[in-house]
Amino acid sequence: MSIQSQTPGSPVRGSTADIKPKGGENSMKRVVAASFVGTTLEYYDFFAYSTAASIVFPILFFPGSDPAIGLILALSTYAVGYVVRPLGAAIFGHFGDKIGRKNVLVTTLLLMGLASAAVGLLPTYENIGIWAPILLVALRFLQGIGIGGEWGGAALMVTESDKSGRRGFFGSLVQSAAPTGLLLATGIFTLLTAVLAKDAFLAWGWRIPFLISFLLVAIGLYIRMKLAESPVFEEAEKKAEAKKEEEVKAPLVYVFTHYKKSLALAVGARIGSDIAFYIFALFILVYGTEQLGLPRSLALAASTLSAVAQMIAIPLFGALSDKLGRRPVMIGGAVAGIVYSFVFIAMLNSKDPFLVVIAPAIGLVIVAAMYAPVASFIPELFPTKVRYTGAAVGFQLAGVFGGGFAPLIAIQLILLTGTGFSVAGYLSAALLLMVYCVYVAKETSKIAMTEAGKLTAKAE
Numbered sequence: 001m002s003i004q005s006q007t008p009g010s011p012v013r014g015s016t017a018d019i020k021p022k023g024g025e026n027s028m029k030r031v032v033a034a035s036f037v038g039t040t041l042e043y044y045d046f047f048a049y050s051t052a053a054s055i056v057f058p059i060l061f062f063p064g065s066d067p068a069i070g071l072i073l074a075l076s077t078y079a080v081g082y083v084v085r086p087l088g089a090a091i092f093g094h095f096g097d098k099i100g101r102k103n104v105l106v107t108t109l110l111l112m113g114l115a116s117a118a119v120g121l122l123p124t125y126e127n128i129g130i131w132a133p134i135l136l137v138a139l140r141f142l143q144g145i146g147i148g149g150e151w152g153g154a155a156l157m158v159t160e161s162d163k164s165g166r167r168g169f170f171g172s173l174v175q176s177a178a179p180t181g182l183l184l185a186t187g188i189f190t191l192l193t194a195v196l197a198k199d200a201f202l203a204w205g206w207r208i209p210f211l212i213s214f215l216l217v218a219i220g221l222y223i224r225m226k227l228a229e230s231p232v233f234e235e236a237e238k239k240a241e242a243k244k245e246e247e248v249k250a251p252l253v254y255v256f257t258h259y260k261k262s263l264a265l266a267v268g269a270r271i272g273s274d275i276a277f278y279i280f281a282l283f284i285l286v287y288g289t290e291q292l293g294l295p296r297s298l299a300l301a302a303s304t305l306s307a308v309a310q311m312i313a314i315p316l317f318g319a320l321s322d323k324l325g326r327r328p329v330m331i332g333g334a335v336a337g338i339v340y341s342f343v344f345i346a347m348l349n350s351k352d353p354f355l356v357v358i359a360p361a362i363g364l365v366i367v368a369a370m371y372a373p374v375a376s377f378i379p380e381l382f383p384t385k386v387r388y389t390g391a392a393v394g395f396q397l398a399g400v401f402g403g404g405f406a407p408l409i410a411i412q413l414i415l416l417t418g419t420g421f422s423v424a425g426y427l428s429a430a431l432l433l434m435v436y437c438v439y440v441a442k443e444t445s446k447i448a449m450t451e452a453g454k455l456t457a458k459a460e
Helices: 028-055 067-083 085-099 102-119 131-159 167-175 177-195 198-203 205-211 213-224 231-243 251-258 260-291 296-324 326-349 353-371 384-404 406-417 421-440 454-459
Strands: none
Touching: 028 102, 028 131, 028 167, 028 177, 028 205, 028 213, 028 260, 067 085, 067 131, 067 384, 067 406, 085 102, 085 131, 085 251, 085 384, 102 131, 102 205, 102 213, 131 167, 131 384, 167 177, 167 296, 177 205, 177 260, 177 296, 198 205, 205 213, 231 384, 251 260, 251 384, 260 296, 260 326, 260 353, 260 384, 260 406, 260 421, 296 326, 296 353, 326 353, 326 421, 406 421
16 A cells, blocks of 8 residues: 655555556546536436426426425435445446446436436326326436436546646535535526526426526537546456456446445435535525525525535535545534524524525525535545445435435425424534544545545455
C-alpha cells in the first residue's frame, strides 16, 4: 500500500499519467464534460419527476382521494425510483466491472432518458383509470434502474482519468450534476407555471419538461459516444491478464464478502447528505405550501435559487477536499448541517419571503461540503476490479434510506407532531451517523486510484 503526499498539479504515484487506453486517450475536459452533461440530464429527468410528484401527480394520477393521501401516494411513486436504484447499481456495476465503464454509461443514459420522456406521453387517470398510476410507477422503476447505474460510472470515469492529483475537484463536478439537474427541472416548471394558466398547465403544460428529454438524450449520447475507456480500468485488465489472475465472476458477491466494512462506511457516509438535500431543497415544496400556506411560486423560486448556490459551492468544497482531505470537509459539513437544520425550520416558519427564499440556499451550500467529496471518497474505498459495483451499490443503498424514504418520513413526522422541528431532529440523527462513519474511515485523498481499496481490505 503506497500513500504519498501530493501538491495540486503534480501526478500521484500510481496515477493514470502513463496509461494509454487502447480506445484512444481522453482529455480531462472531455471526460468531465461527458460525465457532467450525461449525469445532469439524468438528474434533470429524476427531479422533473420529483417536482411533478409534488404539484401535479396527486391531481392527475391519484384523484378523488384526500389531498394528503394523494400527496403521499404520489411521493410513494417518487420513492420507487430510489428503492430500485441499488438493483440498477448491481446490474450495471457488474457489467461496468466486467466490460468497462463507457458502454454502461451509454446504456444508462438511454434507459433513463427514454423512460422519462415516456412519462410525458402517459394518459392520466381520467383517460385510463387505474392503469395510469400503474404505468407511472413502471416508468419510475425504469428511471431508478437507469440512475442506479449512472452515478458510479460517471464518478469512476472522472476519478480514474485524473492525472493531476485533483480527484476531489474533478469528482465534485459530477456531484454538481445533481443541483444542475434540479435547477433545470424546477426552472422549467417555474417558467411553465408562471406563463400558463392553471388549467392549461394541468392539461398539457406539465408534459413539456418530460418530452424535452428526447432532445437531451440525443445531446448526451453524442458526447458520451466519443469517450475512450477509463485508463485505470484498462491497466487493471492488462495486469490481470499478465499475472493470469482469476477473474472476479460475481463482483457483487465479492464486495459483500471482502469489502463489507467499506460498503457499510459508504452507505453511512452518504445517508445524511441525501436526507439533508431533500429537506433543504425539496421539502419546502410540501411543507412550505401545504403546512405554511406559502405561494407555490415562492417555494419553486427558493428551490431554484438553492440549486444555483449549491452548483457554485460544490466545486469549491471538492477542491478543498484535495487540500485538507475528504474527512475534514465532510465532517465539517455534517456538523454545520445539524445546527442549521433547526435554524432552517425557524426561517421557514417565519413566512418572511426573504428568509424563505434564502433558507434552502444556505442549506444546500452546507450540503455541498458533505456531498462534493463523495464522488472521490466512495470510489477510493474499493479496488479497480470491483470499484464500479462497490461504489455504485454503496452510493445507491444510501439513497434508499436517505432520499427514497425521506419525503414520506418527513410528511409523517409533520402529521404526527404538527411541527417542522421534528424533521430537523430526524435529519440531525442521520448526520450524526455520517460523522461517525466518515471519522472511522481512513483518509483516502492521497491514495492513487491504482492502489485504492487495498488499505480498507487489510482492515477487514
